[in-house]
Amino acid sequence: MADPSAYRPAPGTVPDAPGVYRFIDDGGRVIYVGKAKSLRSRLASYFADLSGLHPRTRQMVTSAGAVRWTVVRTEVEALQLEYSWIKEYDPRFNVRYRDDKSYPVLAVTLHEEFPRLHVYRGPRRKGVRYFGPYAHAWAIRDTLDTLLRVFPARTCSHGVFKRHSQIGRPCLLGYIGKCSAPCVGRVDADEHRAIVDDFCDFLAGKTDSLMRKLDREMRQASEGLEFERAARLRDDLEALRRAMERQAVVLGDGTDADVVAFAEDDLAAAVQVFHVRGGRVRGQRGWVIDKVEEVDTAQLTAQFLSQFYGEQAALAEQADSGGSPVPREVLVPQLPEGSETITTWLGELRGSKVQLRVPQRGDKRTLMDTVERNAKEAFQQYKLRRAGDLTARSAALQELQEALALDSAPLRVECIDVSHVQGTDVVASLVVFEDGVARKSEYRRFAVRQGADGGDVASIAEVVRRRFARYLKETESATPLGTQPDATVATGQDRADAQRPEAGNADGEQPPGIDPETGRPRKFAYPPNLLVVDGGGPQANAAADTLSELGITDVAVVGLAKRLEEVWLPAEPDPVILGRTSEALYLLQRVRDEAHRFAVAYHRQKRSKSMTNSTLDSVPGLGSTRKTALLKHFGSLRKLRRASIEEIIEVPGVGRHTAEAVRAALASGGGSASVPAQPPADGEAQDDEGDGQ
Numbered sequence: 001m002a003d004p005s006a007y008r009p010a011p012g013t014v015p016d017a018p019g020v021y022r023f024i025d026d027g028g029r030v031i032y033v034g035k036a037k038s039l040r041s042r043l044a045s046y047f048a049d050l051s052g053l054h055p056r057t058r059q060m061v062t063s064a065g066a067v068r069w070t071v072v073r074t075e076v077e078a079l080q081l082e083y084s085w086i087k088e089y090d091p092r093f094n095v096r097y098r099d100d101k102s103y104p105v106l107a108v109t110l111h112e113e114f115p116r117l118h119v120y121r122g123p124r125r126k127g128v129r130y131f132g133p134y135a136h137a138w139a140i141r142d143t144l145d146t147l148l149r150v151f152p153a154r155t156c157s158h159g160v161f162k163r164h165s166q167i168g169r170p171c172l173l174g175y176i177g178k179c180s181a182p183c184v185g186r187v188d189a190d191e192h193r194a195i196v197d198d199f200c201d202f203l204a205g206k207t208d209s210l211m212r213k214l215d216r217e218m219r220q221a222s223e224g225l226e227f228e229r230a231a232r233l234r235d236d237l238e239a240l241r242r243a244m245e246r247q248a249v250v251l252g253d254g255t256d257a258d259v260v261a262f263a264e265d266d267l268a269a270a271v272q273v274f275h276v277r278g279g280r281v282r283g284q285r286g287w288v289i290d291k292v293e294e295v296d297t298a299q300l301t302a303q304f305l306s307q308f309y310g311e312q313a314a315l316a317e318q319a320d321s322g323g324s325p326v327p328r329e330v331l332v333p334q335l336p337e338g339s340e341t342i343t344t345w346l347g348e349l350r351g352s353k354v355q356l357r358v359p360q361r362g363d364k365r366t367l368m369d370t371v372e373r374n375a376k377e378a379f380q381q382y383k384l385r386r387a388g389d390l391t392a393r394s395a396a397l398q399e400l401q402e403a404l405a406l407d408s409a410p411l412r413v414e415c416i417d418v419s420h421v422q423g424t425d426v427v428a429s430l431v432v433f434e435d436g437v438a439r440k441s442e443y444r445r446f447a448v449r450q451g452a453d454g455g456d457v458a459s460i461a462e463v464v465r466r467r468f469a470r471y472l473k474e475t476e477s478a479t480p481l482g483t484q485p486d487a488t489v490a491t492g493q494d495r496a497d498a499q500r501p502e503a504g505n506a507d508g509e510q511p512p513g514i515d516p517e518t519g520r521p522r523k524f525a526y527p528p529n530l531l532v533v534d535g536g537g538p539q540a541n542a543a544a545d546t547l548s549e550l551g552i553t554d555v556a557v558v559g560l561a562k563r564l565e566e567v568w569l570p571a572e573p574d575p576v577i578l579g580r581t582s583e584a585l586y587l588l589q590r591v592r593d594e595a596h597r598f599a600v601a602y603h604r605q606k607r608s609k610s611m612t613n614s615t616l617d618s619v620p621g622l623g624s625t626r627k628t629a630l631l632k633h634f635g636s637l638r639k640l641r642r643a644s645i646e647e648i649i650e651v652p653g654v655g656r657h658t659a660e661a662v663r664a665a666l667a668s669g670g671g672s673a674s675v676p677a678q679p680p681a682d683g684e685a686q687d688d689e690g691d692g693q
């Protein structure tokens with residue numbers, strides 16, 4: 001691992017001007033390329049304290065052995081040079097938004113004498129026009145099958161075309177009217193190319209003129225008593241309408257635009273792009289990328305625009321397609337810093353003015369919301385695929401064992417998180433993962449008592465004490481503490497067997513942690529191999545000290561700090577840094593995020609209940625039943641506050657006198673409800689009780 005201070009440029013040697021910089025490793029390979037409005041301030045940020053850098057950035061600067069830069073005149077030149085160098089050097093720490101093989105397109109081989117229509121994946125070729133990309137190859141084939149009735153162009157391979165030319169007989173598509181059969185001379189090259197040109201115009205969005213032309217020809221054929229031709233043209237019109245229905249109009253003004261949206265966390269981001277041409281969604285594509293630096297949505301947008309449209313312009317130039325990959329309008333979630341520079345560069349790629357803006361209302365805002373939902377869904381699916389991968393889970397547990405120097409893989413991991421608002425309604429959650437998979441039936445939540453005034457550190461100490469004191473109480477009757485190191489974890493088949501009332505040993509005795517009366521596991525019968533707390537060194541030390549006070553020495557403790565995703569061990573001055581793409585880090589993040597979600601949900605419930613009770617409990621004669629009925633009827637305290645007395649009377653069991661009392665209590669300003677209030681649930685989970693969410 002290199003020391004960045006060894007190759008840090010001398011003070012004053014880096015120019016305060018726009019430019020592009022390259023980080024180079026000891027082997028002379030370029031590992032990162034970036035641009036800057038000011039090279040001096042940008043490069044200085046890389047040589048700050050390593051502990052303050054993003055994990056991926058820290059890995060990059062410690063892998064490099066030198067940094068070089070090139071000064072340019074304008075930011076537009078910097079943008080162009082950055083893309084050129086990324087394309088040339090393919091640095092491993094740069095994100096590349098390439099078209100990969102997962103995105104099928106519809107290719108039209110215009111360079112051939114008889115152009116062919118076919119589904120294609122791979123690099124762009126000169127003389128071929130491409131439509132798409134599409135989400136699925138079957139969608140292209142389905143649309144193509146419909147359009148071949150109207151545009152009977154060739155779809156066969158070179159071998160099939162040559163064979164039927166030799167035998168003088170068309171293929172099946174030629175017999176059923178879905179190919180004009182140029183192989184046997186039914187149409188010549190010019191007639192076939194006219195069919196292909198009409199097909200390309202239709203897919204390019206020139207649908208209205210073609211529909212009007214067919215409609216006019218149909219009417220003329222009908223007036224000329226050519227009823228068979230008129231019927232065929234009618235069917236062609238219907239086929240075109242069906243094809244157009246599959247590409248629903250989303251922007252009625254016929255806008256050409258790309259709509260970009262992101263879903264992200266601290267370490268990765270998903271991007272989705274919808275391509276709208278002629279007001280219709282013509283294609284969609286998406287990526288999930290690792291964050292190289294600690295960037296916000298605006299910076300992600302800038303990186304994407306420069307990488308994506310630079311790549312698309314290169315592909316278009318390579319294919320010599322004649323069209324521009326940049327639409328007239330690009331809709332983004334946030335405008336990046338220096339958006340004028342990016343807009344100018346995009347305009348140069350297009351050859352005309354390009355608008356870059358954030359939609360605020362109307363159809364374009366609605367479409368942006370749709371793209372954002374798709375990005376979030378893709379990001380969630382990406383996480384689920386990693387979580388559901390048995391090999392990845394096994395690797396994560398093995399990596400945790402090695403990184404934390406554990407005696408065995410942490411088959412059972414528990415995580416504690418605290419949630420509150422400025423010290424009020426302090427609650428905590430405890431989530432359980434076994435074999436890398438969440439066991440929601442084992443989740444617990446706590447209403448923090450003594451530790452509420454001492455901040456997160458005291459709250460975590462209290463929760464650890466209560467959780468493991470309960471464990472000691474439930475296991476001491478079965479086996480003394482410390483005599484059953486091999487029975488501290490029950491996963492998989494062990495736990496399934498323990499659920500059966502007849503489970504026991506050969507002498508009929510129940511195993512440790514099993515209630516002899518019910519045959520079911522006690523709530524806190526199994527301790528974890530690894531206890532994770534949300535926080536840094538102080539939180540980890542508090543949890544470890546509490547376990548030590550209880551005499552528990554076989555549970556490892558770590559703290560996971562959110563800001564830099566550092567893993568802190570108790571009493572250690574420096575954190576453990578897991579690899580940026582480490583499955584172990586990903587597992588810890590999932591456990592921590594799930595604990596946070598569970599804690600926040602419980603805190604909102606308690607806060608909502610406390611706000612509701614503080615207002616309605618003061619109403620004389622209003623019991624819990626009618627209070628529940630009011631909240632269920634109106635849905636929230638806010639809506640109840642806006643209701644009139646007549647509307648309140650409509651609730652069963654509420655008379656005018658009670659309605660007036662409720663109205664008066666709410667009008668007096670008691671309580672505030674920014675969170676929808678829910679009726680109190682029976683058997684609300686508190687103090688070490690689980691709700692199985």
